[in-house]
Amino acid sequence: MRMAMSGSLALAASAMALALAPGAASGAERAAKRPALEVHQGRYFRWAAPVGWRSSETGNGVEVTAPDGSATASFALLMRSRGHATPVDFMVAMLGRVPGYVGLRVVSRRELPDQPSGIPGAAWKMSEAELSFTVRGKPVRGVYTCGIDAYSGMYDAVLSGYHSSASEWPRARLFLPEIARSVAITNARQVAGNDRLIPARNRPLDTSGLVESWRQKGLSQDRISKAQREGTMGYERVKDPATGRVYEMPLEAYDGTVGGYRNPVRPGEVLKKTQPGE
Numbered sequence: 001m002r003m004a005m006s007g008s009l010a011l012a013a014s015a016m017a018l019a020l021a022p023g024a025a026s027g028a029e030r031a032a033k034r035p036a037l038e039v040h041q042g043r044y045f046r047w048a049a050p051v052g053w054r055s056s057e058t059g060n061g062v063e064v065t066a067p068d069g070s071a072t073a074s075f076a077l078l079m080r081s082r083g084h085a086t087p088v089d090f091m092v093a094m095l096g097r098v099p100g101y102v103g104l105r106v107v108s109r110r111e112l113p114d115q116p117s118g119i120p121g122a123a124w125k126m127s128e129a130e131l132s133f134t135v136r137g138k139p140v141r142g143v144y145t146c147g148i149d150a151y152s153g154m155y156d157a158v159l160s161g162y163h164s165s166a167s168e169w170p171r172a173r174l175f176l177p178e179i180a181r182s183v184a185i186t187n188a189r190q191v192a193g194n195d196r197l198i199p200a201r202n203r204p205l206d207t208s209g210l211v212e213s214w215r216q217k218g219l220s221q222d223r224i225s226k227a228q229r230e231g232t233m234g235y236e237r238v239k240d241p242a243t244g245r246v247y248e249m250p251l252e253a254y255d256g257t258v259g260g261y262r263n264p265v266r267p268g269e270v271l272k273k274t275q276p277g278e
Contacts, residue, residue: 034175036264037182037235037248044191045075048182048248050175051264059191062183069136071164071172073179077191079156087127087146090157095131095144104133107141115147122151131163139166143173178235178248236261238271239278246274 037048042057049055049064056063061076076094085093092104112126124147131142142163149156162180164172185191235248238261249261249271260270 033171034234034250034252036250036253037175037178039182039237039246039248041186044185044187046182046184046186047075047179049073049179064179066164070168071162071176073162073176075158075160075180075183077156077158080154081157082154084150085148085155085157087125087148087157088129090148091127091129091144091146091159091161092131094159095133100136102134104131106130107132112145117149117151117156119149119151122149124149133163135163140164141166141169143177175235175250182248237274237278239274240265240269241272242269246278247271 035050038051039046039048040055042055042062044059045057045062047055047057047062047064050066052067054065054067056065060078061074063072063074065072088106088109092106095101096104107130109127109129112128115124115126117124126145126147128143128145131144133140133142140163142161144159144161144163146160147158160180160183162172162176164176234251236251236254237246238249239246240263245265247261247264253261255262255270258270260272263269263271
């Protein structure tokens with residue numbers, strides 16, 4: 001397998017972000033206590049995670065795990081793998097390779113609309129599945145979304161999702177989707193070894209010009225993305241004006257007495273709204 005970044009991955013990632021909503025949670029459930037999420041910038045990605053959670057980044061993805069290991073959210077990408085795979089088959093195969101993940105079973109699945117890939121005659125095939133399995137002997141539940149783009153006897157893939165222990169699932173599913181969908185590629189030139197693969201002239205989709213066009217397009221889409229995320233997930237991105245540290249705050253944490261969100265580190269201070277793209 002060879003992994004890399006194509007401009008078309010942005011389309012599939014956007015579709016997965018919309019699919020990773022918490023679903024039919026009631027108003028009472030959404031009002032349950034959800035953690036503030038601190039935004040992190042790595043070498044290849046940006047992501048958000050609750051304070052104290054462990055984050056692991058590689059050139060191919062990001063994994064965020066609760067301190068006690070009871071919950072995990074992740075994002076991964078693969079490109080130019082030879083052969084054929086369906087989204088759900090790929091999902092189960094990849095998760096089945098993770099040490100400690102045993103007995104993966106598809107509880108339910110949902111086919112999502114195809115997304116354009118930028119490759120003539122090809123499109124991203126998107127699927128979402130709820131899974132059950134065990135991690136180190138303990139039962140867990142999860143939701144994962146996968147996109148497969150097949151062409152010329154090869155395929156690209158993106159996989160994003162989350163899981164938690166069965167006992168924590170009712171609460172965890174209210175904020176784990178926001179962690180999974182918060183992952184954004186910020187170093188398209190080097191992510192997944194993109195700068196070490198076939199020269200751009202042999203594959204037009206990998207040209208720096210296309211990467212730049214996606215970056216420029218992303219600037220105008222940041223405002224839409226920010227509004228969608230806040231409206232769908234119930235989290236608002238704010239920052240500490242003193243340190244610049246960025247947080248995703250659950251809307252129910254808004255304090256009307258001070259007209260904003262209190263700083264998780266210094267409760268006497270109020271966080272400021274971020275600009276689109278921050």
